[in-house]
Amino acid sequence: MRVHELAKELGITSKELIAQIKKMGGDVKNHMSLVDDAMVDGLTKPEAKKIIPEAKKEEKQEKGKIKKAPLKKEKAKAEPARPASPKEAPQAMEKESEEGEEPLQAGLQKEEKKQDEEKNVIPIPIPVTVGNLADLFKIKIPELIKSLMGIGIFANVNHLLNEEIVFKVAKQLGLSVKKAESVAEKIVSGLPEDEDPKKLKLRPPVVTMMGHVDHGKTSLLDAIRKTNVAAREKGAITQHIGAYGVDIPGKGHVTFVDTPGHEAFTAMRARGANVTDVVVLVVAADDGIMPQTIEAISHAREAGCPMVVAINKVDLPAANVQKVMMQLQKIDLVPEVWGGKTICVEVSAKTGKGIEMLLEMLLLESEILELKANPDRSAKGTVVESHISKGSGPVATVLVQTGTLHVGDIIVCGSYMGRIRALRNDLGKSVREAAPSYAVEVSGLNGVPEAGEELFQVNSEKVAREITRQRELEKREREMSGAHKHLSLEDLYERISEGNFKELKMIIKADVQGSAEALTQSLEKLSTDKCRVRVIHSGMGGINESDVMLATASDAIVLGFHVKADPKAQSIAEKEGVDLRFYNIIYEVVEDVRKAMEGLLEPTYQEVIEGKAQIRKIFKSSKVGTIGGGIVVKGKVIRNNKARVIRDHIVVFDGKLSSLKRFKDDVRDVAQGYECGIAMDGFDDLRENDVIESYRLERMASKL
Numbered sequence: 001m002r003v004h005e006l007a008k009e010l011g012i013t014s015k016e017l018i019a020q021i022k023k024m025g026g027d028v029k030n031h032m033s034l035v036d037d038a039m040v041d042g043l044t045k046p047e048a049k050k051i052i053p054e055a056k057k058e059e060k061q062e063k064g065k066i067k068k069a070p071l072k073k074e075k076a077k078a079e080p081a082r083p084a085s086p087k088e089a090p091q092a093m094e095k096e097s098e099e100g101e102e103p104l105q106a107g108l109q110k111e112e113k114k115q116d117e118e119k120n121v122i123p124i125p126i127p128v129t130v131g132n133l134a135d136l137f138k139i140k141i142p143e144l145i146k147s148l149m150g151i152g153i154f155a156n157v158n159h160l161l162n163e164e165i166v167f168k169v170a171k172q173l174g175l176s177v178k179k180a181e182s183v184a185e186k187i188v189s190g191l192p193e194d195e196d197p198k199k200l201k202l203r204p205p206v207v208t209m210m211g212h213v214d215h216g217k218t219s220l221l222d223a224i225r226k227t228n229v230a231a232r233e234k235g236a237i238t239q240h241i242g243a244y245g246v247d248i249p250g251k252g253h254v255t256f257v258d259t260p261g262h263e264a265f266t267a268m269r270a271r272g273a274n275v276t277d278v279v280v281l282v283v284a285a286d287d288g289i290m291p292q293t294i295e296a297i298s299h300a301r302e303a304g305c306p307m308v309v310a311i312n313k314v315d316l317p318a319a320n321v322q323k324v325m326m327q328l329q330k331i332d333l334v335p336e337v338w339g340g341k342t343i344c345v346e347v348s349a350k351t352g353k354g355i356e357m358l359l360e361m362l363l364l365e366s367e368i369l370e371l372k373a374n375p376d377r378s379a380k381g382t383v384v385e386s387h388i389s390k391g392s393g394p395v396a397t398v399l400v401q402t403g404t405l406h407v408g409d410i411i412v413c414g415s416y417m418g419r420i421r422a423l424r425n426d427l428g429k430s431v432r433e434a435a436p437s438y439a440v441e442v443s444g445l446n447g448v449p450e451a452g453e454e455l456f457q458v459n460s461e462k463v464a465r466e467i468t469r470q471r472e473l474e475k476r477e478r479e480m481s482g483a484h485k486h487l488s489l490e491d492l493y494e495r496i497s498e499g500n501f502k503e504l505k506m507i508i509k510a511d512v513q514g515s516a517e518a519l520t521q522s523l524e525k526l527s528t529d530k531c532r533v534r535v536i537h538s539g540m541g542g543i544n545e546s547d548v549m550l551a552t553a554s555d556a557i558v559l560g561f562h563v564k565a566d567p568k569a570q571s572i573a574e575k576e577g578v579d580l581r582f583y584n585i586i587y588e589v590v591e592d593v594r595k596a597m598e599g600l601l602e603p604t605y606q607e608v609i610e611g612k613a614q615i616r617k618i619f620k621s622s623k624v625g626t627i628g629g630g631i632v633v634k635g636k637v638i639r640n641n642k643a644r645v646i647r648d649h650i651v652v653f654d655g656k657l658s659s660l661k662r663f664k665d666d667v668r669d670v671a672q673g674y675e676c677g678i679a680m681d682g683f684d685d686l687r688e689n690d691v692i693e694s695y696r697l698e699r700m701a702s703k704l
Contacts, residue, residue, distance in 0.1 A: 006035055020043070024039065024043075122137065122170075122175060122177045123177075126162065127162055127473050128161055128166065129157070129158055129159065129160055129161070130158070131158065137170075147172055153169075160476055199377075202372055203437040204252060204253040205363070205437070206275055206277045207254055207280055208258075208279050208280070210281055210282070210296040211282035211292070213292060215282050215287065216284060216312040217282045218258055221244065221256055223349040224246055224256070224359070243255060243385070243399055243426065244439065251360070254362055254366075255437050255439050257384060274303055274304075276303065276305050277366065278305060278307075278369075280307075280308050280362070282310050283310070283312065285316065285319035285320060285321050285346075288320070288323055294331065294537075294539060298536060299537075302536050307333065308343045308345065308362060309342055309345070310347050311324050311325075311345065312347055312349060314346045314353065345358045373401065374436075375403065375435050378403050378458075379455075380400075380456045380457070381402075382401060382452065383397070383414075383453045384397045384398065384439065393443065394445045394446070395442065396413065396455070400434045400437065405420070405434045406433045407423055407433070410457065410464050411444070411445070412467050414449045414453040416445045416447035418445040421443050422442075425438075426439060442455070489557060489593065489596040492504065496531050502530075502531060502532065506533065506535050506536070506559060506593075507535070507557070507559070508520060508537075508559050508561065509542065509543050509559070509560050509563050510539075510560075510562060510563060511562040511650050515586070517538070519559070519589060520538050522590045526593055536554060537550060543565035543569050543580065543649075544566055544569050545572060548573045548576070557578075558578060560580065561583050561589065564651055607697060607698075608695060608698050609694075610638055610641055610694045610695055611634055611637045611672065612634040612691055612693050612694070614630050614633050615630040615687065618688060624659055624679050626679065626686045628679070628692070632672050632676065637676065638696075639657050640668075641694045642656055643695070645680060645690050647689075652690075653685075655681050655682055657679065658680060659677070659678070678692055
């Protein structure tokens with residue numbers, strides 16, 4: 001029963017009832033708070049019903065006394081007392097009584113008015129369907145649909161409405177509403193935290209293996225675990241994310257997370273899951289620092305994880321450890337042996353050399369970090385990998401971060417729930433429980449959660465069902481409303497002006513290394529006291545999925561200089577709302593960022609890609625020059641539009657078409673699936689597999 005309902009039954013105000021409940025040791029906040037059955041029984045007993053009105057009367061009398069006393073004192077100071085005549089005495093007493101009661105009545109009226117206003121405010125769970133909103137507003141569904149049409153929203157009875165629409169339609173109907181805290185939010189926010197330092201205990205470190213492909217990440221982990229993980233993978237390359245525990249006799253436990261790339265590491269971080277304590281950067285001694293190694297370093301740095309470098313394959317004749325250490329020094333990872341802070345260990349996955357030293361360094365790093373968690377609270381963890389097993393159904397590899405997970409616990413993970421049927425460690429053995437920093441395979445969920453989703457324990461299935469129902473609605477609402485909007489140059493000045501934005505993060509990809517370095521230096525010089533510009537990653541080549549995932553996790557802007565984004569990266573950027581910008585002149589990049597920081601950025605032109613054609617064969621003509629015979633693979637290629645030639649994701653020419661033909665006829669455009677002949681104006685170096693991108697510029701109004 002809610003407070004206001006019980007107050008009505010007892011014949012008192014909600015405020016008086018709240019005060020009485022608090023005296024009895026109850027915990028309620030407002031008139032909408034729930035009162036447990038035991039408290040209701042205690043308050044509705046006959047003896048309690050007698051006490052409450054008396055307490056109410058005493059409270060009013062006390063208020064009257066408090067208000068009257070200062071008034072008499074002030075009056076005595078302002079005007080000396082004089083004897084009243086027999087006629088004046090009753091009138092003076094009546095007037096004095098009225099003056100003393102006025103502030104008290106005004107206060108009571110104000111409180112009653114406030115309570116009435118609170119009663120009139122309707123709490124609405126967000127998102128909400130049209131049918132449920134009509135019930136909450138106590139109006140008919142057709143009437144609500146008509147009101148929605150009045151604000152330009154066409155919806156049916158099962159249509160989900162977001163917060164903005166709910167507040168708009170409520171205003172039109174003359175109703176006051178507020179966003180109700182969902183049961184899911186109450187449960188999650190109410191979960192106990194590790195506040196008491198006495199309950200915290202040391203936990204093992206969680207280590208992620210990262211580095212360039214084929215530098216031996218999984219083989220090194222295989223040697224550490226003394227099992228053959230890589231042999232089970234197709235082509236001996238890791239195809240999924242795994243988490244593995246390693247016990248070091250007499251020293252401790254280390255949990256390793258082996259990923260198929262830093263994209264997966266950052267994808268988890270983009271969903272709010274930063275599970276890694278230490279990153280092991282694996283570099284092959286015969287290969288040195290490679291582009292993916294640089295990307296891995298940028299991802300680890302942005303996550304704020306300390307790095308230990310494992311220089312692998314030192315047993316090979318071509319190994320050159322000194323060269324690797326020099327390369328590390330150039331990218332500000334100065335080895336400890338050279339006076340720096342980066343721990344470098346020479347290892348060999350084949351011979352086992354240096355593996356014990358690597359494990360000792362990891363344990364030493366965890367001692368410095370003083371990693372702690374409370375194992376005696378309700379469990380919370382993060383999904384590292386998930387799949388459907390033929391025998392067990394949905395299975396999730398979970399890394400427990402705090403608390404202890406037990407068989408039989410009721411859990412919620414994203415929009416899925418279940419009771420844990422079985423827990424298995426990385427060796428496939430059944431276990432009864434999993435403590436902090438241990439990885440286990442969990443079966444019992446009613447669906448397959450995404451990597452990075454938070455898993456937590458709840459007390460009952462009823463609560464779990466309510467949380468998952470609400471989250472499913474929120475997921476549907478997000479899908480309908482589109483991508484989450486990340487930072488863009490247009491809204492940069494507004495964010496700076498609000499005072500809660502101190503750092504502009506940027507990712508730069510260019511056609512050559514020199515351009516990337518020049519851009520990095522030029523942009524970082526734009527830093528001011530209010531906003532620092534920081535390039536978190538730069539490199540050569542087109543914008544790829546890894547760049548966009550890093551931007552998603554870090555709320556960064558991606559700049560392409562003489563390069564384009566690959567289709568997958570473009571798709572993810574559109575889905576996640578990441579700002580991708582493309583330039584051909586350095587000073588334009590610097591000028592746009594400077595103007596954005598000063599709030600002077602002019603209306604921009606957005607590129608609208610009309611179509612793409614792939615060149616399949618090259619023909620030479622004495623009149624026209626080089627003609628590319630190709631097929632339109634996407635959209636429509638239009639003769640009068642601008643066009644660019646893209647080779648290996650790098651723009652080699654940007655101009656316009658000089659000719660577009662179908663067979664021997666000149667045509668205005670060619671649609672998807674049709675072949676055509678293309679010639680570029682001023683460019684005679686078309687090659688097979690080049691992509692011709694037809695686009696137009698659309699003027700956009702600035703948001704500033």
